[in-house]
Every structure is written in structure tokens, then in C-alpha cells.
Amino acid sequence: xxxIPILKFGRSLLVTIQVDMHDQLAMMLQDDLTSRLVKERAxxxxxxxxxxxxxxxxxxxxxxxxxxxxxxxxxxxxxVGMRPAxxxxxxxLGLDLPGVKTALNVERGMDLIRxxxxxxHSAADVDTDSD
Amino acid sequence: xxxIPILKFGRSLLVTIQVDMHDQLAMMLQDDLTSRLVKERAxxxxxxxxxxxxxxxxxxxxxxxxxxxxxxxxxxxxxVGMRPAxxxxxxxLGLDLPGVKTALNVERGMDLIRxxxxxxHSAADVDTDSD
Numbered sequence: 573x574x575x576i577p578i579l580k581f582g583r584s585l586l587v588t589i590q591v592d593m594h595d596q597l598a599m600m601l602q603d604d605l606t607s608r609l610v611k612e613r614a615x616x617x618x619x620x621x622x623x624x625x626x627x628x629x630x631x632x633x634x635x636x637x638x639x640x641x642x643x644x645x646x647x648x649x650x651x652v653g654m655r656p657a658x659x660x661x662x663x664x665l666g667l668d669l670p671g672v673k674t675a676l677n678v679e680r681g682m683d684l685i686r687x688x689x690x691x692x693h694s695a696a697d698v699d700t701d702s703d
Numbered sequence: 704x705x706x707i708p709i710l711k712f713g714r715s716l717l718v719t720i721q722v723d724m725h726d727q728l729a730m731m732l733q734d735d736l737t738s739r740l741v742k743e744r745a746x747x748x749x750x751x752x753x754x755x756x757x758x759x760x761x762x763x764x765x766x767x768x769x770x771x772x773x774x775x776x777x778x779x780x781x782x783v784g785m786r787p788a789x790x791x792x793x794x795x796l797g798l799d800l801p802g803v804k805t806a807l808n809v810e811r812g813m814d815l816i817r818x819x820x821x822x823x824h825s826a827a828d829v830d831t832d833s834d
Binding site for chain 1: 705706707708710711712713717719721722751753754756784808809810813
């Protein structure tokens, strides 16, 4: 496989990670994702990791990097579909994915993205009102 | 990778095929998809093949089988994200995917599924009215 496909849903981009990441694939995913974020004017990134049995420190760093890049481009990153065993391992390893929000499944992740977009909008409204 | 993840979106299931299919993986996908269709009462199956550079006769048969199974379980199957080169090859090989609907991307595929559910609903309404 040459690259991980990125699907557009409304104002969000969805990535399903099904294979173990290596350096080059991770770099390409970051490149593709950031350029798609700009091109599609997306506000959210959903990363489904339900296929992953292990999230190691490299994978954790990739997820954190993606979230940090997306944040600079004004998008929220939500990781969904984490297996229970992966959650246990992450905590045991002390990898707490600081910049990443999580949700149980894609639908809840979408809701989370929608909520954070609306929150910003209403915050912007309040700003405008107070002027 | 042990199996291909299936994501639920509203009343549709989404599958992103990123790796070359082999017999066992295809069988498992069919098993998982049919049981999820029943469990989630889904009405549509979206299969994204944007990562595939080649769709050979085996893959074509897998897609046709999934569509046939989904149809029996009262769901529409839409294949999305086909690369131009894949479309050319399919026609040249005479593989016309008879039972499968196609759409350009996930959003259009979702619209197609929504439209066919609504069509059935309105057909059902007419039936009820005529009674």
C-alpha cells in the first residue's frame, strides 16, 4: 500500500489506520492530511484505530503530531475505536496522548467535532455581541 | 492485520479496503459485514476502494458477493473512490460489477444510500395509501 486514504465527511476528514505505521507512511499521512485540511477547509480529523492491536510510543507520537498540526490548521482531532486492551497499555506505558481527544466510535467522534465547532461559533457570537 | 474494520455512520456501514484481498480476509469481511448489517439494522454499505490500484476479477467477485448478500439483508451497496485507472481496467477486462452501485466519493455514496432508502419509504407509503 502506498498511502492511507483520507475520506471527507461534511467538514471532517476520516482516516482508518489498518496497518502498522512506519516512518515513511506516517510522514506521508501527515503530509496528505495537512494538505487535505487546507484544501477541503475541514474542521475536524477523525482517526479510527479499531484495527490496531498495539499503540506503541511511535504510534502515540504520530497521533500527537497529527493533532498538533491539525490544531494549528484550526481543526480538532478525535481518535476513535480504541480497543480496551490498547487503552490499558497506553495508561500502563504512561502515554497519555495529551493533544488528542478520544471517542468511543465514529458517530460519537463526529458529535464531538460538531460540538467543538459550534462551541467556537457561539463563542464568536458572544464576542461580536459584546463589541 | 487480522480483519478490516467496519465503521457505522447513521444507517450505513463503511468499509475502507486498503490492502490486497486474499481468500481468508474476504471471507472474514463478508462474515463481519453481514453480522454487523443485522446487528446494527443498517440499510447501506459503503466500500471505499480509493487505496486500491488494481481491482482484479477476484476483487470484483468479492464486491459482487458482498452486494448480493447485503441486498438479501435489505441493504444497498455502494462502491466509492474508484481510481480512474481502475475504472478503465474494469471495462477493458469486461468486469462490470452488475450488483454494485458506484459513486465518486463517500459523501455522494451516502446521498445515494439515503435516496434509495427514501425511495423505498415513499413506495411503501403509496402501497399503504392504495389499500
